[in-house]
Amino acid sequence: MKNTTLIRILWITCLLALILIVGSYSLNFGKYGISESTENWGQFGDYIGGLLNPIISIINLAILTYLSIKLVKIENNRNEWTLKELARPYGEFIFNREPGQLEILVKNFGLGPMIITNIEITNSDNTNHDSFEFLSTEFNDKLSFTFRRFGLSQNHAALSKGEKIVLLRIKGDAKNANYKEMFNRIIEIVNSNSINIKYSDMYEREIGAISEVSRFKLE
Numbered sequence: 001m002k003n004t005t006l007i008r009i010l011w012i013t014c015l016l017a018l019i020l021i022v023g024s025y026s027l028n029f030g031k032y033g034i035s036e037s038t039e040n041w042g043q044f045g046d047y048i049g050g051l052l053n054p055i056i057s058i059i060n061l062a063i064l065t066y067l068s069i070k071l072v073k074i075e076n077n078r079n080e081w082t083l084k085e086l087a088r089p090y091g092e093f094i095f096n097r098e099p100g101q102l103e104i105l106v107k108n109f110g111l112g113p114m115i116i117t118n119i120e121i122t123n124s125d126n127t128n129h130d131s132f133e134f135l136s137t138e139f140n141d142k143l144s145f146t147f148r149r150f151g152l153s154q155n156h157a158a159l160s161k162g163e164k165i166v167l168l169r170i171k172g173d174a175k176n177a178n179y180k181e182m183f184n185r186i187i188e189i190v191n192s193n194s195i196n197i198k199y200s201d202m203y204e205r206e207i208g209a210i211s212e213v214s215r216f217k218l219e
Contacts, residue, residue: 010059017055021048084203087112091199093212094164100174100183102190102216104132106197107164114159117206118198119152119167132168135186143179145172167195180219187216 090110096103108114121129131151148169150157159165170186172179191214198209 010063013059014056017052021051084201084205087202089114089159089199089201089207091116091159091197091210093195093210095212095214095216097216099219100179101171102168102183102187103166104168104190104195104214105164105166106159106210108159108161111161113161113202114163114207115200115202115204116152116157116159116197117200118196119150120196122194122196124192132190135168135170135189138189139182139186143172143176143182145170145179145182174219184218187218190214191216 088110089108089112091106091114092109094103094105094107096105106116119130121132123129132149133151136147136149146169148166150165150167157165168190170183172183174180174183194211194213196209196211198206200206
């Protein structure tokens with residue numbers, strides 16, 4: 001209910017109560033005319049005050065109760081908003097590159113948990129993947145190298161403050177010519193893909209998305 005509407009209702013209620021009290025008195029004692037006795041006026045004042053004061057007290061109590069509830073609600077909403085802002089996550093990509101090794105990570109630089117809800121890796125031909133798993137099937141080679149990738153479990157993943165996950169890690173012998181050739185081919189494929197991640201906070205508010213295209217250099 002709006003404050004202006006409440007004020008109007010209270011004023012109308014007080015006015016109606018006053019009219020009802022004075023009207024009842026006039027109907028019963030108006031036939032005697034207007035008295036010139038101070039005693040009669042005193043009795044009239046006692047009559048008005050005795051009936052109107054309890055009504056006004058009840059209205060005041062109702063107003064104080066309403067204002068108290070509203071103030072508590074405003075304070076609770078302010079506290080809830082503050083807590084939500086303090087728990088706001090902030091995700092960023094990290095690209096690491098060393099001889100024979102590359103890493104793509106996602107780190108939560110915010111204050112609250114980062115709930116990853118979707119991972120989409122899009123190629124230049126608009127082919128979509130939910131992880132870098134396709135690289136392991138494409139390069140099913142006998143060469144010895146470490147391959148690690150991350151995929152969503154049960155449609156979400158949570159990162160606490162300062163935590164990071166490895167989206168892709170490939171590591172091998174940089175001196176091996178065959179591995180170097182394969183590694184450069186992997187870099188070309190990775191560079192041709194854009195990585196898009198959507199995430200929310202612990203209150204299920206969708207914070208936004210981060211998108212990046214890697215620019216690893218060939219060896």
